[in-house]
Amino acid sequence: xxxxxxxxxxxxxxxxxxxxxxxxxxxxxxxxxxxxxxxxxxxxxxxxxxxxxxxxxxxxxxxxxxxxxxxxxxxxxxxxxxxxxxxxxxxxxxxxxxxxxxxxxxxxxxxxxxxxxxxxxxxxxxxxxxxxxxxxxxxxxxxxxxxxxxxxxxxxxxxxxxxxxxxxxxxxxxxxxxxxxxxxxxxxxxxxxxxxxxxxxxxxxxxxxxxxxxxxxxxxxxxxxxxxxxxxxxxxxxxxxxxxxxxxxxxxxxxxxxxxxxxxxxxxxxxxxxxxxxxxxxxxxxxxxxxxxxxxxxxxxxxxxxxxxxxxxxxxxxxxxxxxxxxxxxxxxxxxxxxxxxxxxxxxxxxxxxxxxxxxxxxxxxxxxxxxxxxxxxxxxxxxxxxxxxxxxxxxxxxxxxxxxxxxxxxxxxxxxxxxxxxxxxxxxx
Amino acid sequence: xxxxxxxxxxxxxxxxxxxxxxxxxxxxxxxxxxxxxxxxxxxxxxxxxxxxxxxxxxxxxxxxxxxxxxxxxxxxxxxxxxxxxxxxxxxxxxxxxxxxxxxxxxxxxxxxxxxxxxxxxxxxxxxxxxxxxxxxxxxxxxxxxxxxxx
Numbered sequence: 001x002x003x004x005x006x007x008x009x010x011x012x013x014x015x016x017x018x019x020x021x022x023x024x025x026x027x028x029x030x031x032x033x034x035x036x037x038x039x040x041x042x043x044x045x046x047x048x049x050x051x052x053x054x055x056x057x058x059x060x061x062x063x064x065x066x067x068x069x070x071x072x073x074x075x076x077x078x079x080x081x082x083x084x085x086x087x088x089x090x091x092x093x094x095x096x097x098x099x100x101x102x103x104x105x106x107x108x109x110x111x112x113x114x115x116x117x118x119x120x121x122x123x124x125x126x127x128x129x130x131x132x133x134x135x136x137x138x139x140x141x142x143x144x145x146x147x148x149x150x151x152x153x154x155x156x157x158x159x160x161x162x163x164x165x166x167x168x169x170x171x172x173x174x175x176x177x178x179x180x181x182x183x184x185x186x187x188x189x190x191x192x193x194x195x196x197x198x199x200x201x202x203x204x205x206x207x208x209x210x211x212x213x214x215x216x217x218x219x220x221x222x223x224x225x226x227x228x229x230x231x232x233x234x235x236x237x238x239x240x241x242x243x244x245x246x247x248x249x250x251x252x253x254x255x256x257x258x259x260x261x262x263x264x265x266x267x268x269x270x271x272x273x274x275x276x277x278x279x280x281x282x283x284x285x286x287x288x289x290x291x292x293x294x295x296x297x298x299x300x301x302x303x304x305x306x307x308x309x310x311x312x313x314x315x316x317x318x319x320x321x322x323x324x325x326x327x328x329x330x331x332x333x334x335x336x337x338x339x340x341x342x343x344x345x346x347x348x349x350x351x352x353x354x355x356x357x358x359x360x361x362x363x364x365x366x367x368x369x370x371x372x373x374x375x376x377x378x379x380x381x382x383x384x385x386x387x388x389x390x391x392x393x394x395x396x397x398x399x400x401x402x403x404x405x406x407x408x409x410x411x412x413x414x415x416x417x418x419x420x421x422x423x424x425x426x427x428x429x430x
Numbered sequence: 431x432x433x434x435x436x437x438x439x440x441x442x443x444x445x446x447x448x449x450x451x452x453x454x455x456x457x458x459x460x461x462x463x464x465x466x467x468x469x470x471x472x473x474x475x476x477x478x479x480x481x482x483x484x485x486x487x488x489x490x491x492x493x494x495x496x497x498x499x500x501x502x503x504x505x506x507x508x509x510x511x512x513x514x515x516x517x518x519x520x521x522x523x524x525x526x527x528x529x530x531x532x533x534x535x536x537x538x539x540x541x542x543x544x545x546x547x548x549x550x551x552x553x554x555x556x557x558x559x560x561x562x563x564x565x566x567x568x569x570x571x572x573x574x575x576x577x578x579x580x
Contacts, residue, residue: 035528035529039524042519043521057495063465063506065530163521165494165496165498166525167499168521296472393461396471
């Protein structure tokens with residue numbers, strides 16, 4: 001979203017747009033299209049385009065303003081015009097005891113979630129809508145909010161969305177229109193910096209945690225640009241790309257990345273590289289340095305474990321349940337939380353991956369996430385996670401100290417009650 | 431010292447005066463600022479600084495798409511900056527300001543300055559700065575502090 005705003009003409013509107021602004025589709029659609037047009041002017045868009053679907057992040061409670069906006073729209077009779085999924089809210093509606101928000105916040109968060117459902121959005125309550133059955137198709141325009149969902153849709157699915165946020169997301173859903181700008185345009189989808197990972201030990205790249213750390217580096221390096229990775233093995237998983245994108249979108253403003261030979265627009269480096277892009281060479285030492293910088297904890301004693309940011313997938317549940325099979329449960333002093341969506345939890349239950357996680361002592365949280373709402377038990381200071389995104393945001397959001405480690409290190413540490421490292425994994429060579 | 435004025439582009443219209451606060455690193459309002467308008471980002475060099483009522487200059491914003499809601503709520507609650515001065519248009523912040531203007535009639539001006547003007551502003555010190563953001567053009571004016579010659 002870095003188009004110049006200087007002296008650009010307002011966007012050309014279609015007949016339908018003009019009619020909608022005049023109120024033909026109702027007052028809510030008129031208000032929402034005015035917002036879309038205001039954004040189009042800022043972005044210097046020449047026109048608006050239609051989207052296939054929307055993913056709305058506005059259902060997470062940040063205060064009265066978001067609730068006032070949603071309830072204003074409901075009051076004006078708003079209905080979404082395209083299939084629309086919902087991001088996490090501030091509550092676990094299925095397990096109400098898990099979130100310890102005060103009564104006022106709980107009431108408002110519930111009202112907000114109800115308002116978005118009333119507008120016809122599907123109550124998916126997940127930051128990982130790409131794990132649901134209906135995925136956007138390659139090359140199609142969509143309007144997605146939530147930074148990790150945006151970067152996954154653009155990069156891994158090859159759909160096209162700009163970095164939308166609260167208010168615009170629901171406005172796009174209600175009008176079906178967005179500015180033709182940003183990552184909808186071919187010219188903004190070229191890579192701006194290359195991260196060559198050929199020197200990273202393959203064993204490290206098999207660990208999801210390494211992808212979160214690599215993503216953190218990519219975000220710092222690319223800013224709001226488009227990183228491209230080279231030297232990546234063929235067997236990279238969607239969970240790893242999820243971890244990479246989520247971290248890159250939080251340490252920087254990355255809305256799209258490419259992996260040569262893996263992601264759909266990057267059959268070759270030439271297919272995506274912008275003119276004269278620089279190459280940054282990444283080795284195990286850089287990845288370990290980021291691990292150590294994100295690990296703010298001074299204590300070796302562990303109070304809690306948080307997994308599932310972005311929401312745990314079925315394959316991650318499978319991996320965790322295997323790590324937990326036949327071993328002891330978690331240390332009695334360690335609280336463990338796994339965040340996921342209702343849909344993934346249903347599938348994990350069906351396939352027998354959820355029960356071993358609960359048996360080991362973990363709480364499975366749905367509809368929300370452990371770093372945006374008060375879930376962690378009082379007194380929790382040191383928390384281990386495999387997520388680069390969780391590690392980046394949790395200290396500021398909920399005031400805890402963090403240790404970053406692989407899923408196996410997380411399990412070993414949560415069992416021992418102290419931080420356990422697999423030093424061989426983090427060594428320079430294997 | 432006399433008055434100085436810089437001309438920029440309006441991202442969101444409005445008028446405000448406040449002490450200048452130049453951020454030394456990009457900031458995400460979501461996750462990076464508290465309800466009371468204080469910087470809470472552990473990684474930000476100015477953690478603990480209060481943005482409320484200030485004319486906040488930062489070259490670019492960063493991070494989460496939830497920053498629109500956070501800024502809108504700070505405008506509603508009266509803990510927001512007085513104005514924002516950027517070097518690049520930022521849609522997420524504009525949307526927060528747009529919604530607060532629509533819902534509450536409170537207009538937080540957001541303007542962009544070209545880099546030379548932005549750099550000049552960064553040398554003004556911390557005195558009061560006035561931002562007048564019209565429909566298209568914006569003027570940022572103030573009296574550069576003698577201890578911080580521009």
